[in-house]
Amino acid sequence: MAGLRARLLGWFAEHQRDLPWRRTRDPYAIWVSEVMLQQTRVETVVPYYHRFLARFPDVHHLADASADDVLAAWSGLGYYRRARLLHRGAAHVARELGGDLPATVQGLLAVPGIGRYTAGAIASIAFDVAAPLVDGNVARVLARLFAIGDDPKSTAGAARTWAIAEALVSPRAPGAFNQALMELGATVCVPRGPRCGGCPVAALCRARAEGLEHELPRVSPKRPPRRVDLVAIVARDASGRVLLGQRDESGTFASMWEPPMAERGAPLPVATKGARRVGEVTHVLSHRRLHIEVHAAEGATAPRRAVGGYRRFRWVAMGDLGEVGLATVSRKVLAAAGCD
Template sequence: MTLTIADRLLHWYDQHRRQLPWRGDPDPYAVWVSEIMLQQTRVDTVIPYYDRWLAQFPAIADLAAASLEDVLKLWEGLGYYSRARNLHQAAQQVVRDFGGQLPNNLQDLRTLSGVGRYTAGAIASICFDLDEPTLDGNIRRVLSRLFDVVEPLGSSQGDRILWELARTHLPSGRAGDYNQAWMDLGATICTPRNPQCELCPLRSDCQAYGLGIQSDRPVPKPRKQIPQRSAVAAIILSGSKVLLTKRQEKGLLGGLWEFPCCYVDENFTGDSLQDASRREGANLPKFLHQFLLTEFSTEFGSEFATAFAKEFPVETYVPNLFGTYKHAYTHFRVTLHAYLFPFKESSEKLGKHPCLDWVAIAELSNYPMGKLARQMAQKLAKA
């Protein structure tokens, strides 16, 4: 009897499957958390985060009841923070709409925040034994090589072909193992670089291997030039405290705390300020200074803006450079210059605001931050 691709894949998987914390007797909540964490993140990076997550939020109800700030703090360092916000929101949906139990069908799973076709298929097949395919980066790569898919990754035509291939070879009754077998094959043998084709159970079927073009598959999506941006941040000190602002919950780094910051090439405070900064040769400290005065006046009230303007006159005060930091986000790279503004007056006189907080330098580690803000906080704590 001729063995199918699925037969040989599953035979290999039964012998070589990876031992991962969320496998074994799969708990739907644990699998869901792992699948979200694994998006664009390596397994060895995810495991300690996964363990800490399940220790702090052992059930969906625990996650739903947590504050977003606690959720983001636990996620800190894993990146792509919208994943954490979506997990938190979806947990609240599950408690509200599904009695605290993750739904066991594809349609309802897809209604949850942050759960798309891939994640829904993984949960449905692994946890509920539904005959549903899924596609992650590993599976896309293996299928692209196995069937010599020439359409670029991420293209609508390429996605359509890969989903059809994943479903065509799916064996009834073992969809969960089948999906995880593709994942493991891609993670351990059919790797992005230097695939170990001699160890692959599907080598005889692999069209790319037969043509000697496995290194050319999958065909990458055409790369766009990644823009380089400039940003400025203010380290505003008052005794042993420093000023933090909280970002809006939606968008890049949503809900995280940071030092007051703005992008030089983005119109935060009006065309006149942006144009003036450019005319002055991008005088970053002055640009930051003017931004802060405008931002504090419009967002946090005149009391703070007045105190800031008195302490740091824009005409005469030249802030010292605290440090320069670089980071690459998904769609752009940024170089950030941070400057010092040490208040002489007590910060207690400056009022309070939900998105503004004077934080003891020794307590900065308690606040969820992005990578750049965390680097600045760590340097400040050591100073």
């Protein structure tokens, strides 16, 4: 264990990427970065991280912001549930804890939206607590280093991976150690084609010794995403504004704004005259593949009540589209109708 830690820490000190959240010990900034990095690439996150912290520089600013403002700042980053949970967590920290994030894993886990991974990350990186963490990168590295045959997402595989991470975390430099494991997974021990020749722990790796580095981790095959066919209406009024609907509070796009849409064959939530098909958009989510027929209309009548999965509707000037929470798929639909 000691040899593994020393090699990893030495390698990390020399080879780590210079990332903005590695220049701070502010627990709030680290929390924001960790939430953004879940399921999202580093290069995508960097500009969002800077903009988000400029707009909500501390937990009080985030807690006091409206849900619309938070979703607008998250717009395009995907997995919008993360933003809603972060917002809810910030409100809890600001109102119940005086604005200070707890410095223990147990305390952090009591904050709404903070799970085991994020608690481990904040505790170890911001507070030097010897807490383990396991994300996709760490699970892959540990599966190879210790030749774990179980799928890391299975109950048994996850339990084993977390137990190893816990035994392994450096008591003296837990934050650097956890980041080193994640960095190794992101840059060397990558999913396909691990670069064992440049790996600082190759001599200690069981998968490498047994010729299993391309076989591990063993993952169960994913189900292909389900196809969903939709029709979207991009309606403009006489002054060029676009009609958007705000989604209900549940589902993948909860509270986000979008051109009104419905499954093909179902009634549309808005009434239009002379709508014409102008294009088609496809967009893949984790479990669904959306095929959206885009129709453009001049004018539309939007209901004044909640309908078709929408809480409300509003006309938005083209220049203000950047100020509302729009998912990437909605931007694609608007672009297909010439509104970008």
